[in-house]
Every structure is written in structure tokens, then in C-alpha cells.
Amino acid sequence: MKQLTSHATADYVLHLAWDTEGTRLAVTPATGDVHVLSLLENSTSTRAGQALGNGESAWFQGDLVTSGFDGVVRFTDGSDFRGGKEFIERLKVNSDGTLLGVAQGRFLHVMDAKHNAEFSLRSLPASVSDFAWNPTNPKEVAVVGAGGARMWRLGENQPYAQFDWGGASMQAVWSPDGRWLVTGDQTPSVHIYDFTRSYPLHIQGYDARVSTIAFTSDSTRVATSAGEVITVWPTTGEKGPEGATPLQMDGPQGGTTAAAFSRASGQLAVGDDAGVLLIYTLEGQRVLRKMHRRESGIGCLAWHPSQAILAVGHADGSCALLDLD
Amino acid sequence: MLGMNTTPVTILTGFLGAGKTTLLNRILTENHGLRIAVIENEFGEVGVDHELVINAEEELFEMNNGCICCTVRGDLIRILGNLMKRKDQFDHILIETTGLADPGPVVQTFFADAEMKERLHVNGVVTLVDAKHILAHLDDSDEAHEQIAFADVLILNKCDLVGEDDLTHLEGRIRGINALAKIIRSTNADVPIPAILEIGGFNLDRAMEIDPQFLEPEYPFEWGGIFPVDRKEGTLHTTIAPDPTMGIAMFAVSGADAFAAATEKAVRAFSDDPKHVGPSGTLVADGALAELEIKSGPQTYALKFGDTSHVAVFTEHHPDEFALRFVTEGGTLTALVEKNFKPDHEHDSLITSVGIVHEGECDGRRLNEWLSGIVREQGADIFRMKGVFALKGQPDRIIFQGVHMLIDAANGGPWLNRKRQNTLVFIGRYLDRDSLREGFLSCLA
Numbered sequence: 191m192k193q194l195t196s197h198a199t200a201d202y203v204l205h206l207a208w209d210t211e212g213t214r215l216a217v218t219p220a221t222g223d224v225h226v227l228s229l230l231e232n233s234t235s236t237r238a239g240q241a242l243g244n245g246e247s248a249w250f251q252g253d254l255v256t257s258g259f260d261g262v263v264r265f266t267d268g269s270d271f272r273g274g275k276e277f278i279e280r281l282k283v284n285s286d287g288t289l290l291g292v293a294q295g296r297f298l299h300v301m302d303a304k305h306n307a308e309f310s311l312r313s314l315p316a317s318v319s320d321f322a323w324n325p326t327n328p329k330e331v332a333v334v335g336a337g338g339a340r341m342w343r344l345g346e347n348q349p350y351a352q353f354d355w356g357g358a359s360m361q362a363v364w365s366p367d368g369r370w371l372v373t374g375d376q377t378p379s380v381h382i383y384d385f386t387r388s389y390p391l392h393i394q395g396y397d398a399r400v401s402t403i404a405f406t407s408d409s410t411r412v413a414t415s416a417g418e419v420i421t422v423w424p425t426t427g428e429k430g431p432e433g434a435t436p437l438q439m440d441g442p443q444g445g446t447t448a449a450a451f452s453r454a455s456g457q458l459a460v461g462d463d464a465g466v467l468l469i470y471t472l473e474g475q476r477v478l479r480k481m482h483r484r485e486s487g488i489g490c491l492a493w494h495p496s497q498a499i500l501a502v503g504h505a506d507g508s509c510a511l512l513d514l515d
Numbered sequence: 516m517l518g519m520n521t522t523p524v525t526i527l528t529g530f531l532g533a534g535k536t537t538l539l540n541r542i543l544t545e546n547h548g549l550r551i552a553v554i555e556n557e558f559g560e561v562g563v564d565h566e567l568v569i570n571a572e573e574e575l576f577e578m579n580n581g582c583i584c585c586t587v588r589g590d591l592i593r594i595l596g597n598l599m600k601r602k603d604q605f606d607h608i609l610i611e612t613t614g615l616a617d618p619g620p621v622v623q624t625f626f627a628d629a630e631m632k633e634r635l636h637v638n639g640v641v642t643l644v645d646a647k648h649i650l651a652h653l654d655d656s657d658e659a660h661e662q663i664a665f666a667d668v669l670i671l672n673k674c675d676l677v678g679e680d681d682l683t684h685l686e687g688r689i690r691g692i693n694a695l696a697k698i699i700r701s702t703n704a705d706v707p708i709p710a711i712l713e714i715g716g717f718n719l720d721r722a723m724e725i726d727p728q729f730l731e732p733e734y735p736f737e738w739g740g741i742f743p744v745d746r747k748e749g750t751l752h753t754t755i756a757p758d759p760t761m762g763i764a765m766f767a768v769s770g771a772d773a774f775a776a777a778t779e780k781a782v783r784a785f786s787d788d789p790k791h792v793g794p795s796g797t798l799v800a801d802g803a804l805a806e807l808e809i810k811s812g813p814q815t816y817a818l819k820f821g822d823t824s825h826v827a828v829f830t831e832h833h834p835d836e837f838a839l840r841f842v843t844e845g846g847t848l849t850a851l852v853e854k855n856f857k858p859d860h861e862h863d864s865l866i867t868s869v870g871i872v873h874e875g876e877c878d879g880r881r882l883n884e885w886l887s888g889i890v891r892e893q894g895a896d897i898f899r900m901k902g903v904f905a906l907k908g909q910p911d912r913i914i915f916q917g918v919h920m921l922i923d924a925a926n927g928g929p930w931l932n933r934k935r936q937n938t939l940v941f942i943g944r945y946l947d948r949d950s951l952r953e954g955f956l957s958c959l960a
Contacts (some may be wrong), residue, residue: 200602201602201603202600204597220597221603243601259597279593279597319593320587336589360589360592360593376589376592376628385700398629438690470735489600
């Protein structure tokens with residue numbers, strides 16, 4: 191592992207976002223300026239942080255968009271979007287890059303390149319905890335919150351699929367092949383919704399609330415982490431994880447905070463709040479593990495879209511680029 | 516110890532118009548030197564200074580058993596999780612709930628979610644009450660009763676709009692719902708900031724400091740005394756009449772040392788229907804409850820003691836309120852022994868407080884089973900529970916607290932110079948004092 195660069199921001203690094211080409215990385219700290227590292231120019235620029243603290247940032251139509259606890263979405267051209275007064279944490283671009291989704295209270299604002307928001311989902315039954323775009327259909331989005339998950343086709347008045355389980359889902363990840371939607375629950379459990387069977391498998395037994403969910407790029411495995419244990423479920427069988435034996439991997443020395451599979455190398459990176467970075471290589475049921483101790487707790491991870499380069503955001507505000515080729 | 520090295524959270528509740536926004540403005544602008552995050556459900560006209568005001572939508576999460584008692588606030592978990600990551604940590608977090616919101620899910624969030632418990636602790640629940648309009652709310656709103664029941668501190672605001680008698684009456688009604696809360700009177704929400712930020716409401720020691728008498732049993736009378744009598748008859752005089760009637764029971768006793776037995780007899784007497792005694796009527800020392808009709812101005816009733824050397828007298832109100840005098844031909848009688856009793860409050864609400872204090876040691880297993888059974892069967896109706904226990908084989912104090920079905924216990928450290936005894940408080944709906952007491956006694960080792 192080679193550290194390519196390290197950069198300091200003002201606060202705990204909440205979120206990292208590569209642009210689609212992998213030439214720029216947006217580093218969003220909890221408070222203070224958002225930093226943009228340019229790999230081509232080997233330079234850094236900043237964007238003023240949001241009042242009251244930052245939410246996620248995203249690359250939309252080639253430009254950086256930021257959000258925050260002041261309830262404002264800011265665009266690179268200086269314009270902004272104010273869809274309400276509630277705080278904004280989640281900001282995501284759909285699979286073909288044409289739509290930007292913004293979760294704010296009971297709204298999922300959906301805007302196009304001209305900031306038209308006609309496809310927004312309004313007055314949803316519960317606040318949007320998280321949402322996920324369908325990687326195989328840019329007009330489909332899953333919204334999770336109290337009750338469970340609702341899957342929408344933009345422009346339709348009713349969700350085309352949903353599951354309510356009596357509890358609530360805190361995060362959502364859609365598999366790259368579009369078959370599975372995995373939600374991390376308020377309780378120590380996940381729901382894995384199979385679109386081919388319209389069936390939400392409820393997996394319980396985690397020691398803590400599931401903090402991270404990550405799919406391999408070929409959708410054959412999904413990693414979930416809770417506390418100090420990573421559990422990787424196979425999704426290749428007819429019923430996916432149902433009845434399957436997962437891989438359970440230890441290694442974290444604190445609560446896991448981030449997990450991501452590399453599209454380039456297939457490796458699974460996991461970070462914890464004790465500052466341990468784990469790189470797992472999965473070969474069937476065989477697991478190779480490398481451990482790296484960082485100087486600060488790890489807040490977030492983001493693999494480069496096409497190279498084995500990992501961006502690591504730390505609790506002390508620093509962000510490092512690691513070459514894991 | 517509970518709350519060590521964690522950030523305190525104060526929950527501010529109260530009906531719309533009670534003065535929450537005014538209070539928030541004071542907190543945001545006063546130079547208290549603390550970095551405070553204020554989380555609001557609804558944006559009001561609150562000025563943002565160097566503190567943080569964040570708007571949250573209300574979002575209820577139920578645990579997967581679907582029980583309403585386990586409902587927590589998911590939006591709070593997310594906001595607080597973010598705030599806890601920041602470099603500049605907050606000294607205090609203040610969460611304002613909407614006027615009609617049940618504060619239960621907010622409080623439960625800090626009990627039910629492991630991450631929240633690790634980093635935050637509930638300092639207390641502050642309920643603002645509009646002194647002028649709360650009586651109307653109490654008559655027609657369950658939410659008003661529940662907000663009072665949850666409170667550690669009740670700020671009786673807008674007191675300038677209400678007379679002293681009405682305030683006293685209001686406090687009595689509030690005490691009937693929540694005997695534990697500290698009541699602060701205010702105008703324009705002008706209360707010392709420490710009263711809000713340094714509550715220690717989930718610290719039982721602090722709670723006891725607020726009203727050390729609240730655990731005393733309540734009686735249907737405010738006063739009792741034993742008089743020596745040297746005649747068979749006498750007269751009872753009143754000169755003022757704050758109320759048109761007053762309950763009174765009189766009966767023969769052997770002497771001053773019979774006061775405890777007389778008190779028990781009086782409790783039974785006060786549970787009967789009273790017989791009416793009109794102006795200039797006669798009160799007999801027969802142990803029956805009488806209801807004196809008292810008109811303003813000097814009033815006299817005949818007293819018939821019978822063949823006894825002492826009589827015990829118990830009165831619904833304190834004798835001073837009516838300027839009561841017991842007189843025989845030998846002169847005005849003076850009580851050999853007398854006592855003021857904690858009167859039972861106006862239990863117009865189904866929500867009441869029950870306190871239990873008992874020396875001795877508890878059997879940990881039995882206590883756990885008993886408490887588990889209570890929260891399982893009555894959790895929906897129990898708003899707050901607090902307790903300090905002396906467990907057999909455990910040298911330290913065990914502190915316990917709970918909200919609805921969620922309970923939490925911790926080592927409370929050594930007893931030091933405190934009395935080693937068990938103290939337990941319930942605030943809830945349909946509480947059966949005798950049953951709770953009996954249940955607790957069954958846990959003694």
C-alpha cells in the first residue's frame with residue numbers, strides 16, 4: 191500500500207465523492223469548507239461549507255453540489271435550491287447522471303440539469319432516512335424511513351413496490367444488477383428485498399445496528415458490517431442470502447464506520463472508528479486480509495471508479511489517497 | 516455513574532403558546548458561555564446566534580416488536596449522530612418538541628439506541644405550562660397530562676396573568692399528576708438558565724432534593740391533634756370561611772400516645788360518606804366523618820365529647836385556615852400532640868405518582884423479575900420510573916430509571932453517609948399504590 195497524498199480539512203470527514211472520471215474527489219467535512227482534490231492538476235480548491243454544517247456532496251452534470259443542515263443545496267454556478275427548512279444529509283445522482291435526488295424531511299426533491307423539480311416525491315408518509323437510485327433504471331428510486339421501503343417510478347402516483355415491517359430503515363443500497371435492495375434497520379438487522387420475488391428477507395442477529403452495506407460490482411455478494419464484525423452474504427442462489435451461509439470476518443478493533451468494494455480490484459475495504467483499515471480479498475470462501483493502522487478513526491471510504499485507489503476520510507479531518515494496486 | 520463523560524440533553528416540551536420560543540430565545544442570547552445545539556421540530560422566530568438550531572421532522576421509529584412503548588425518534592438519531600462527530604463538541608443539546616407531541620419517543624431514543632446511550636444522556640425533561648390556559652388543557656387534553664407527567668421541571672409561565680389563589684390551586688392539580696417535578700413560577704419565561712440545563716432529572720438524588728416530602732403517604736386530611744378534655748361538652752368556633760364546608764372527625768382516645776392508632780382510624784373515617792352538620796349544629800365524638808357547613812362570619816357548633824379524658828380531631832383543612840378554636844367551660848383547648856399531614860392532591864387525572872421507601876435489602880433476581888413484569892404489563896401507562904436500591908451482596912447503590920417499557924440500571928457508587936434504603940418512584944396512569952408496594956415488599960431478601 192502506498193499513500194499517494196494526504197490532505198487536511200477542518201473537521202471529521204463525513205463524505206467522499208469521486209466524479210465519474212475519477213479525476214476529482216470532493217472531501218466533505220462535518221463543518222467547514224468542502225475540499226476538491228484534482229488528481230490531474232495535482233491541486234486543491236475549496237467551496238464554502240454550509241451554515242450549520244454539511245450534508246453529503248455530489249457531482250452532478252460535471253459540477254459539485256453541496257448540501258447541509260441549513261436546508262440548502264448549493265450549485266457550482268452560485269445558485270441554490272431551498273426546498274424546505276429541514277436539514278439535508280443525503281444527496282445522490284441517478285445512474286445516468288441526469289437527475290439529482292435530495293432528501294429533505296418528508297420530501298425527495300428530484301431535479302434535472304435545469305433544476306426543475308417536477309418529479310419530486312412530496313409529502314411522503316415519513317421522513318426520508320435514505321434513498322437509492324436503481325443502477326439499472328435511472329427513473330426508479332427507493333426511499334426508506336419509518337415503516338420500511340417504498341420503490342417509486344418517477345412520474346407515477348404510487349410506489350410500484352414496497353415493504354413495511356413495523357420498524358424503520360435507516361439506509362438503503364441497491365445492487366448494481368438491480369435485483370436487490372438492502373436496507374440497514376434501526377434495529378440490529380437488515381432487510382434484503384428481492385425484486386424478482388417481491389420478497390423482503392429479514393436478517394437479524396447482528397450485535398449492533400448495521401453501519402455499512404456494500405455490494406460487489408457484479409452483485410454476487412453484499413457486505414454488511416455491524417460493530418466489529420463484517421458479514422458477507424452471497425446473492426447468487428435462487429433465493430439469494432436466504433438459507434445461505436455467510437462469511438463472517440473479524441478484524442475491526444472499533445465500530446465499523448465504512449465499507450466499500452472496489453470496482454477495479456474487487457477488494458473490500460472496511461474502516462473503523464479506532465483507525466483500523468482492513469482490505470479483504472475474497473476468493474470463494476477464502477479470505478485474505480491486510481490490516482493498516484491509521485492515525486485517526488476512519489469516517490468514510492471511497493474507491494476510485496476505475497483504479498485500485500482508495501480515498502480514506504478520517505475523524506481528524508484528514509483525507510488520504512492510498513494506492514492498493 | 517450515569518451520565519459521566521456524555522453530553523447532556525434537555526428535552527423542552529409544552530403546549531403551543533406556553534412560551535417555549537421565548538425561552539429558547541433567552542437560551543440562545545444569554546451569555547452563559549455554553550455551546551448549545553438546539554433541535555427544533557418546527558422553526559419559530561428563533562434567532563440563530565453562535566449556537567446551532569436544526570430543524571427536524573418528526574419521525575417515529577418503532578422497534579421490531581411493534582410496541583408503541585419502544586418507539587424512538589429516527590430523525591434525532593441521525594442528527595445527533597452527525598453532531599457527535601464534529602470537532603467542536605457541544606456542551607449541551609436542547610431538543611424542543613412540538614406542542615402536541617408525546618415526549619415519550621424523544622426520551623426513549625436515549626434509552627433504546629445503543630449509540631445514543633454511549634454518547635449522550637438525558638439531563639431532564641422541562642415542560643412549559645401556560646398558567647392562564649393550562650386548566651382548560653387539563654380538562655380536555657390527555658397530552659397536557661402526559662407532558663406534565665414526563666417533566667422533571669415544570670415552568671409555570673405567564674404567572675403575571677393569574678392570581679395567587681389560582682396559582683396555588685393549579686400547583687395542587689399539577690402535584691396530583693406529578694409529585695416529583697420541581698415547579699418554577701415565571702413571567703416571560705424568565706427563569707435561570709441553570710434551571711433548564713442543570714436539572715439532573717435522571718439523577719435520583721437530585722430528584723429527591725427537589726421535594727423530600729413527596730414520598731410521604733397522602734392523607735385525606737391536612738391536620739390532626741389530640742386534646743385533653745375536662746368536660747363532656749364544649750363548642751367549636753370559626754370566624755372565617757375560605758371554603759363553604761370542611762370535613763372533620765372526632766373520637767375518644769386514651770391519651771396523646773394513641774395518636775398513631777387514631778390516625779389510622781381517621782383514615783377509615785374519612786373514607787365514609789359524611790354526615791352534614793349545619794350552622795349551630797352538633798358534632799359528636801363518635802368517630803364518624805362530619806361535613807361542617809361553614810358560613811362566613813363567627814360560627815359556633817356544639818361539641819359532645821362524652822365520657823372521655825381525651826379526644827382526637829382530624830380536619831380536612833388546616834385549622835388555621837378557618838380559625839378553628841375548641842372551647843369548654845374551662846377555656847380554649849390546646850392540643851397535646853398535633854401533626855400536619857400531606858393531603859392527597861386533586862386526583863382529577865388518571866395519572867398519579869407513587870413513591871415507595873423501605874429499609875432492608877432486595878433480592879436482585881426477585882427485583883428484576885418484579886420490575887420486568889411491571890414494565891411488561893403496565894409499561895404503556897408508566898411514564899417515568901426512578902429508583903435507588905440496596906441489593907443483597909452488593910455494597911454499592913444500584914440506580915435505576917425507566918421510561919415506559921425501557922429500563923436502565925447502573926452502579927450508583929458507594930452509599931457513603933446516605934441511609935441504606937430502597938427508594939422507588941412511579942409516575943403513570945392507573946397506578947395501584949397498594950399493589951406496587953406489596954410487589955416491592957415481595958422483593959426483599
